[in-house]
Amino acid sequence: MRPRRNRGTGSVMLRGNTWWIQFCEDGIVHRESSHSDIKEEAERLLRKRLIAIEEGRYRRQEPLKVEQLGQRMFLKKSTGELPNARSLASDKKRWENHVAPFFGRLRAQRVTEDLISKYIAKRRDEGAANGTINRETTLLRRAFSVNRIPRPHIPRLSEEDGVRRNFLTDPQYIALSTELEKEELWLQTLVELAVTYGLRRGELINLRVGQVDKATNRVKLEASQTKTKRARVFTLNPATAPLVFVMMKGKKPSDYLLTRKKGQRVQDFRKLWARVCKRAGVPGFRLNDFRRTAIRNMVRTGIPRTVAKLISGHRTDAVFDRYDITDLERDIDDAAHRMYERRQKAFDTKTDTTDEK
Secondary structure, three states, rough: OOOOOOOOOOOEEOOOOOOEEEEEEEEEEEEEEEOOOOOHHHHHOOOHHHHHHHHOOOOOOOOOOOEHHHHHHHHHOOOOOOOOOHHHHHHHHHHHHHHHHOOOEHHHHHHOOOHHHHHHHHHHHHHOOOOHHHHHHHHHHHHHHOOOOOOOOOOOOOOOHOOOOOOOOOOHHHHHHHHOOOOOOOHHHHHHHHHHOOOOOHHHOOHHHHEEOOOOOOOEEEEOOOOOOOOOOEOOOOOOOOHHHHOOOOOOOEEEEOOOOOOOOOOOOHHHHHHHHHHHHOOOOOOHHHHHHHHHHHHHHOOOOOHHHHHOOOOHHHHHHOOOOOOOOHHHHHHHHHHHHHHHHHOOOHHHHHHOO
8 A cells, every 4th residue: 555645745546638736735635737648747746845834925817708718729820839820810709709608707617517518508699500519629638737726628510500501503603604704704713713723712712823833724722722731733724824814914923913903802702792692593602602513523534632622722631621512412413324335334344346346
């Protein structure tokens, strides 16, 4: 048996992978995380606290509130200490609008599984989708992790039912293209790039003229512009190249590619987009739905998945598959016709060979 510690010398205990210390000061029991999975680190911290108590220097730290956890997390995001800090603005908005009003004033230790369940129920009553709630609870989970504070279990909700499955059929795209011809050229260019290469909105509106190489027809997306922080390259085809080259005329390499008639940068165009979609008979269609359309078209055209993923910027098969939407009836019909054509081709080849003999 391990020898018991002498009374008044505190104790160390393992919670999960982290060592905690416990000690008394004026009859009050204090517990504190060592933020380490090494026992010796906890022992060292315990000795430090006991010496501070003996010398009258110990000052108990006030328990952190959830809002303070968030402040520390966003500070680290803004300074680049945390990976994947690209979504700083949207994450801050989620935190300030939803997470902080519900949890912010509470001490971190007061956040329980029951309280998290109440938060999820509240957000569902407000009409939030499971995916939206997951983004918010992930922020809460990370706020605890960044500050190395034990947290309760935070469930991850299924997002299958909330996955959008919109994509444009060829007739719908023809109708949309007809309406786009009535608008400024930048919108037609933006849509053609989105539906062909599956580019994200941010990747489109942040394109600069200098990223287009007219000699090779290639466009390079810098790592800083992409969601995955990986540079990508795609090649302009006979449909996209003329549009892009017109948008480049009279501009410097540092200028934005997509600009309005008077030269203003394209940013918010939601109202215009809603009007165009309504006229084309596809109300509610979103720009991100072009991503699904592009990936579906690439796969059905026979482009290898590895190449399609490089163009669209998907890092994993799981996410790529979510965008590779299947229109079951049409795809089954198409498969039947393709199999029949293959069979007929085989028989035609056999007949030609027999005739030669």
